[in-house]
Amino acid sequence: MNKQDLIYLDNAATSRIKPDQVYGAWDFYTRQIGTSPGRGSHFLAIEASRCLYKARKAISQYFVSPSTENIVFTKNATEAFNLFLNGYLNIGDHVLVSPFEHNAIFRPLNKLKDQGVIDYSILPVEVFQPGKEELFCEFIRENTKLFVMPLASNITGEIVFSSTISRYLNKKGIKILLDAAQGAGRIRLDMEEDKLDYIVFTGHKDLYGLPGTGGLCSRNYLNIEPLIQGGTGIHAETYINPDINPERYEAGTLNMPGIWSLKSGIKYIEENVERIKDKEEKLFVILKKGLEENSNIRIHKYNISEKSLPIISFTAKDYSCQEMAYKLNKEKICVRAGMHCNILGHTSLGTKENGTIRVSLDYFNKEKEINKFLDVINKITKR
């Protein structure tokens, strides 16, 4: 199969095409710098440290997080969740969990519950409808320490985050962890203004970075137990990681070419924000309309928000999701069918038995690709 002819509509899993600047940044770092920050005092090691600082600064500014010392780079969002949840939660803590959480959060939470460390409550979908934040009250316990919420559902694309909720819970003294893995490049956040205590992000989705990057941002001084012990490039003499932020959370050699590329991806987004938004919205309208007009297609939504990322989940009459994905793949169209690493989200959506077919767009998709996809879907479902 010629990869050039493929229509890639699985951008919510990973954005496949990156801006040229991102490839260029990787190439620059790898060939020109090629060393690790904090390892040595020579020219190249210092250049590496400068690059790391600049990348941290870019993340800190993008999320309006007050200080670079509270930006921790990890290999992916999943590591960041494990670092945060294991390091922050203590015996007896209670966590409020949105019903949209994917396994990157849900599994570490379940592990902590299985170990008898924490308890959690899964909130009903209704409390996320506009103006319903008072409903949170009945789930808040005396020991409720944390609320976990995604920026957007990775299944339906609907925007879950609302600053009304985060400000409401902030007043109740509950800390907020926002999962920005899906949507960080599309929806601008302001940790200060929105009272977001912690954000987890990934590089390889809509921030246009590469796989192998992600991280945790903290609004205030981050003081949790590190997940990983090891060489930090500073204070080599201590027997465990030194208490210095953010290095104590980043033991081991960092993926610096990836981190440097991520900075470049964020810059691209900042410079093209309107252009990206306009094109994605235009493509998404065509996609949505086309699917809505097909009476054999059922679109699945939580109905919590009018706002959405360019992601849509559907099922088709007479076809299992796997069959449909197989048929689309034969027509060189790449979508994702099944559970999308999100059992909780599919349970809340009523689709946990069979999953859904997810189509997710990106700035680099073309209108003709969407039309081709709709033609193929109509052909499959209407015969």
Next chain:
Amino acid sequence: MNKQDLIYLDNAATSRIKPDQVYGAWDFYTRQIGTSPGRGSHFLAIEASRCLYKARKAISQYFVSPSTENIVFTKNATEAFNLFLNGYLNIGDHVLVSPFEHNAIFRPLNKLKDQGVIDYSILPVEVFQPGKEELFCEFIRENTKLFVMPLASNITGEIVFSSTISRYLNKKGIKILLDAAQGAGRIRLDMEEDKLDYIVFTGHKDLYGLPGTGGLCSRNYLNIEPLIQGGTGIHAETYINPDINPERYEAGTLNMPGIWSLKSGIKYIEENVERIKDKEEKLFVILKKGLEENSNIRIHKYNISEKSLPIISFTAKDYSCQEMAYKLNKEKICVRAGMHCNILGHTSLGTKENGTIRVSLDYFNKEKEINKFLDVINKITKR
């Protein structure tokens, strides 16, 4: 400073120049595949899974590990040590630790000791001298479960590993964890033959991969507690990672471009093993001889083996290591001064107060670079 003129002699920290094939593999994966294994059933997701399998196979063959299901990819060697030590050791276990261990192993072990989980004994240097393995006996306890040993010292370059030791301890029922971060690309290992139960490796040093890659190999079926819980791309319906190897240890999006490049780095080594060895040996002889002839230079060694990686540690009369590194840097020579993330190794070497200057070579170094370095050192120390 023009980066092209720099003489990079810090290859033990990271090999800075990679073979063209490694850059090419990264480029191919990123631009042609660009997706994640296990995420989707479309053509590109299946190609991604094939690439991951091939990379696992390459690692498994390189270390003569019997099965790909026991090869786990991590972001670096440090994560692999944390995964293994935290997942494998239980309350009451005792660990034998070589006196050469860097912080990537020593810190997670100390953390476990501080938490009251394990106890460890640091072995004296003497037991690593040839024919002294009987000396191990007095350190072995009834609850000794694991022995940790590096392939080579990251300070002196001396080869620490000996199959006599691993076979001896194997007979005593003690499992062996070999840290191959330094030297995996230079010294061939055979997990079966050498009775090595677990190997940790890193990609970005002498395996010619990129930062952001590393892993754990197990000779037998790996059944430990995962360090990270999250989406594994399979069995999305379970509330914690499914019991399937190696996926249960690799939650979250993998650094696939890095993993694919690492496969290419290993292939390069296999195809050029003699050429690399000959050139590095030749350069190392010049370096060693040059330093030995300078009476103001003191070379530091454990004196446990005649065999060495092309790494040497020294101190210079009348100069602190930092001063010397500073002076070398002014002459565009990059070395590493200080502790090399290895407090235990420097304690055993008697250099923990001031550290050493480490010079580490690579196949891509040139003879004229070594001569220039020696000229500069002689000029600095003899005036």
